[in-house]
Amino acid sequence: MDEEIPPIAEQQPANWEKIDAIADRLMLLANQLLESKLSRTSASSSTSSTMNPPEESFVDELEADENLILLAAPLFARLKSINRSSSSMVSSFKSQTQLIRNQVDQIHLDLQNLIYERRHLEKEIKKCQDFESEYQNISIHSLEEYFERNPEDKRDGPEEIDGHELMIKRLKFELSERKRFEAEKKELLQKKLKLSKENDEKKSKLDELEKQLDRFVVTAKEIQSKMANQV
Known part of the structure; x- marks a missing residue:
C-alpha cells in the first residue's frame, strides 16, 4: 500500500517514574496529614478532661494541614495532566492500531x-506444457537432413540457435519443401494427363487404322473371289 504506517510511540519510562515520584510524595503528605490528625485527636482527648487546648496551637495545626493540602493540590493536578496525556496516547494507539490492522488485512x-493468480498461472502453464501441438504429429525432415540442406543454421557456441527458433525454421523449411513437392506433383499430373490424352488419341487412330485394314482385307478377299470366278 502507498500509505505509510505511522510508528507507534513507545511509552516513556520517565512518565512512570514521574507517577511513582508523585505517588510517593502524595503518600508522604497523606501520612503526615494522618499523623497530624491522629496526634491532634490524641492530644485533644488527653487534655479534654483537665483543660481546653490552647487556641493558637490548634490554629497552627490547622494551618499545617492546609499547607499539606496545598502541597498535594499541584501533585493531583499533575496526575490529572498525566492521565489526560495517557488517555490521548491510548486513543492515538487505538487509532494507529486500527490503521495498521486495516493495512494488514489489505496486505x-x-x-x-x-x-x-499464481495457482491460475501454474494451471495455465501446466496446460501449455501438456498441450500436444499438431506439429508433433507431422513427419518432417530429420535434423541431420535439415542441416545438410541448410548448413548456415548449424552454429555452435553463443551464436547457436535456440530450440524454439530452430523448430520454427524446420517447420518453415518443411512447408516450403511440401509446397515444392506439391508443385512438382501438379506438374507431373499435368504431364501424365497430357500423355494419357496423347495415348488415347494414338489408340483411337490405331483403332481406326485397324478398322480400315479390316475393311481392306474384306474388300481384297471379295476382289480375289470375283477374279477367281472369272478365270
Whole structure:
C-alpha cells in the first residue's frame, strides 16, 4: 500500500517514574496529614478532661494541614495532566492500531489474490506444457537432413540457435519443401494427363487404322473371289 504506517510511540519510562515520584510524595503528605490528625485527636482527648487546648496551637495545626493540602493540590493536578496525556496516547494507539490492522488485512487480501493468480498461472502453464501441438504429429525432415540442406543454421557456441527458433525454421523449411513437392506433383499430373490424352488419341487412330485394314482385307478377299470366278 502507498500509505505509510505511522510508528507507534513507545511509552516513556520517565512518565512512570514521574507517577511513582508523585505517588510517593502524595503518600508522604497523606501520612503526615494522618499523623497530624491522629496526634491532634490524641492530644485533644488527653487534655479534654483537665483543660481546653490552647487556641493558637490548634490554629497552627490547622494551618499545617492546609499547607499539606496545598502541597498535594499541584501533585493531583499533575496526575490529572498525566492521565489526560495517557488517555490521548491510548486513543492515538487505538487509532494507529486500527490503521495498521486495516493495512494488514489489505496486505493479507492482496496476498490471497496473488496466491490465487499464481495457482491460475501454474494451471495455465501446466496446460501449455501438456498441450500436444499438431506439429508433433507431422513427419518432417530429420535434423541431420535439415542441416545438410541448410548448413548456415548449424552454429555452435553463443551464436547457436535456440530450440524454439530452430523448430520454427524446420517447420518453415518443411512447408516450403511440401509446397515444392506439391508443385512438382501438379506438374507431373499435368504431364501424365497430357500423355494419357496423347495415348488415347494414338489408340483411337490405331483403332481406326485397324478398322480400315479390316475393311481392306474384306474388300481384297471379295476382289480375289470375283477374279477367281472369272478365270
